[in-house]
Amino acid sequence: MKTLVVDHPLVAHKLTTLRDATTDSPTFRRLADELVTLLAYEATRDVRVADVTVTTPVAQAEGVRLTRPQPLVVPILRAGLGMLDGMTRLLPTAEVGFLGMVRNEGTLQATTYATRLPDDLSGRQCYVLDPMLATGGTLAAAIRLLMGRGADDVTAICLLAAPEGIAHMEEKLADCPVPVRVVTAAVDSHLNEKGFIVPGLGDAGDRLYGVV
Numbered sequence: 014m015k016t017l018v019v020d021h022p023l024v025a026h027k028l029t030t031l032r033d034a035t036t037d038s039p040t041f042r043r044l045a046d047e048l049v050t051l052l053a054y055e056a057t058r059d060v061r062v063a064d065v066t067v068t069t070p071v072a073q074a075e076g077v078r079l080t081r082p083q084p085l086v087v088p089i090l091r092a093g094l095g096m097l098d099g100m101t102r103l104l105p106t107a108e109v110g111f112l113g114m115v116r117n118e119g120t121l122q123a124t125t126y127a128t129r130l131p132d133d134l135s136g137r138q139c140y141v142l143d144p145m146l147a148t149g150g151t152l153a154a155a156i157r158l159l160m161g162r163g164a165d166d167v168t169a170i171c172l173l174a175a176p177e178g179i180a181h182m183e184e185k186l187a188d189c190p191v192p193v194r195v196v197t198a199a200v201d202s203h204l205n206e207k208g209f210i211v212p213g214l215g216d217a218g219d220r221l222y223g224v225v
């Protein structure tokens with residue numbers, strides 16, 4: 014598994030405001046959306062394209078177009094939904110599948126409560142959206158599920174990651190025969206005793222959508 018930390022002043026600026034506990038929900042949603050588009054620009058560096066020729070008003074020009082099957086974007090509910098518009102703005106022809114997963118606050122184990130994905134993902138590039146990579150349990154399970162359906166290239170886009178979560182994913186996906194990448198705005202210091210990223214930004218789902 015490869016991890017890419019996007020090093021850019023605009024990414025750092027938006028992430029800093031997301032971290033700030035005084036940032037309200039409307040601002041948090043807007044900044045998360047903007048930040049995803051910046052991360053998605055890097056995350057899609059290997060998106061599959063084919064050569065094409067177009068006719069400009071002046072002459073023929075060689076270029077590229079996204080190939081079929083279209084990439085599949087998979088937000089992990091709930092917090093990943095806050096990243097969907099920012100991603101599809103960059104990849105408007107992508108299809109979207111959904112995974113509902115929740116982490117038990119005591120055991121930190123992730124369970125899946127909703128799945129709406131194509132049965133067959135053979136030959137598909139998949140982009141998984143989840144703002145927080147904490148213990149890595151959620152993301153590792155999501156990626157295993159996609160690979161079980163045949164996905165042959167998976168990139169996860171996270172706003173923030175913890176070193177423990179990256180190590181856990183590297184271990185869980187060590188035998189994985191297909192490329193897996195994590196693209197994030199930062200890798201923070203550590204997880205606290207409740208499994209929260211430190212310094213982090215708190216509970217991403219609650220900050221986007223309120224406490225449930």
Ligand SMILES: O=P(O)(O)OC[C@H]1O[C@H](OP(=O)(O)OP(=O)(O)O)[C@H](O)[C@@H]1O
Nearest residue numbers: 091092115116146147148149150151218
């Ligand atoms: O790396 P992990 O330790 O598995 O934790 C990360 C997960 O926790 C959060 O979801 P949460 O369970 O809070 O659900 P929500 O999106 O509905 O708030 C977050 O959005 C990730 O999905």
Ligand SMILES: O=c1cc[nH]c(=O)[nH]1
Nearest residue numbers: 147209210215216217
């Ligand atoms: O810090 C964390 C860890 C898991 N989920 C969150 O929303 N935040």
Ligand SMILES: [Mg+2]
Nearest residue numbers: 216217218219
């Ligand atoms: Mg949450």
